[in-house]
Amino acid sequence: MGKLFDELKKDILYQHGMNACLNCGVCTAVCPAAEFNDYSPREVMNTVQSECDEDIKELLKSDKIWYCGQCFSCKTRCPRGNSAASVILALRRLSIRHGYFAESEKGRQQLFAKRVFGQNMLDRGYTLLAKNISPAHFPELGENWEYYYEHMEEMRQWWDVPMDLENSPGSHRQIPEQDLDEIRAIYQKTGAIALMEAVEKAMEKKLGSKAEVEKYWQTWLETGDSRNYELKGENKS
């Protein structure tokens, strides 16, 4: 038992997700992420259940917790009613609060989640915006999508789903400012802003400066692949 485990234990996602795991491995057998990556929800549940802070810390600094696709196939199948996907959510928040996420390649992608899903929500009230689904980042959507992206407003009118309407219901509308202020207050009071700020702070510490964080972000925006950003000196991991 240690401080990390004690903190984890307080998270309702952990409390609801973990009811003593019998290590049968059904979660790993049905897990799509376990098929394609070096990842096993059974191993994660086992590590957490050991209550060993050293092992938990190692897990929080690794790529592993970021491989989960959050499909919850594990929850449906667990004979003990556990939800490994919920435990993963608790572990990821613990990793972010302590800055450990910045130690792994997959963890550092949290900067994109924060600046896309999080910032969009605060700016517009949606986690995703039309501009995010760019042909550069989603080449598989093909040439017709490129055409749509170039003619976005007209195409949406043509489909009868006009965008960015003000004081109106509808698709991709402009949510009134007073409603957005309510959302911002909720995000502030429920700790989401603090969680997002922890991401920026730990990235700055890991990469050395705010300017390096911007460089990392720009590399991703321009190439769609954070691995094109090279970690410097002792930070290489």
Add this chain to the structure above:
Amino acid sequence: MKLAGKVKAWEKHQKAVPSVDEPNGKVWGCFRSCFLQSAAPYTEGIAYKILKNDLGMDLREAPGHTSCGAIGYHGDVSNLETQMVVAARNFSVAHYELGVNNLFSFCVTSFANYTEVIKLWEEEPELKEYTEKMLKETTGREFWIPRVSGGRPSVVHASDVFFANRHFLAAKAKYSLKGVKATDHVGCHYAKIFPEESMGGAEFPQVLVGILEAFGAEVVDYPERRHCCGMGFRQCAFPENRDYTAGSVYKKLQSLKEAHPDCKLILTNCPGCTVFLDAEQGTIKEVLEEEFNVSILDYAQLTGLLLGYDPFKDCGLNAKAVAIEPLLDQIGIPYDKSKTAEQRRRPF
């Protein structure tokens, strides 16, 4: 034996969704999907047309409704507490500003998120108290819990509403799926998190099968039918992780091809599956030179086609990686053959 088990599972998982002929089945509050409005806006467009024009529903949404934020919850930028208060705010706006009692969402992740917070409020009174207090403090709004399915605390998904009204829709259909093989791909967040809230449960979900059968399709089974599409939130959103998405799609479609090579239609109810089961067929074609040509339609797009709406202008089938024309030919749905495929898709 197998059939008896299926029937038993089906009886256990009946969800009560009012149809349009029932007194409380006409007025609905609805929540848009931020994924659909960004990656496939036309799907909500055709769903609206069908529910309003063909079923005569009164659909209500407020300018101030926001996203449920669950992409950010599964993408790790918000807490469960955040999700509870944002949900409570959207419920409150729907009930007190729009006067609705019944709610559905277009996104299965919103459906699961709203279901999760409602269950938490039921199971943990202190979380309900927290939400009520925080909602008042941050927005001044009153707390309200929807009771859609059978009068118990719950919300439903848009595909549930289509399922509940499938026979009315089938009666209006201009075209039929007779002789067409099809299968379903039910979104993980529709059935796997809370199987008891899925029409038919996680193992034999009926929500899409019921729609396919009402239109006359021959529904086929295949081994990887319940495998996730691999959308995975951060996995599909960040290109460097999308090999996971493409890998999942490949596994599913290979399995379908082995079992039923002549099944060229998968019906979906999840925004992520609708987009990626299609788009990754493009990746697979490019990388492995393997073609599946399985059309991926959501419940509203398919219903729209069968009711006689325009495949491109109304149903938005312009932007698919897999060409829709072979399926239109198979069903017997006309389209402008004097134009090239590109002209049909690019109106400007």
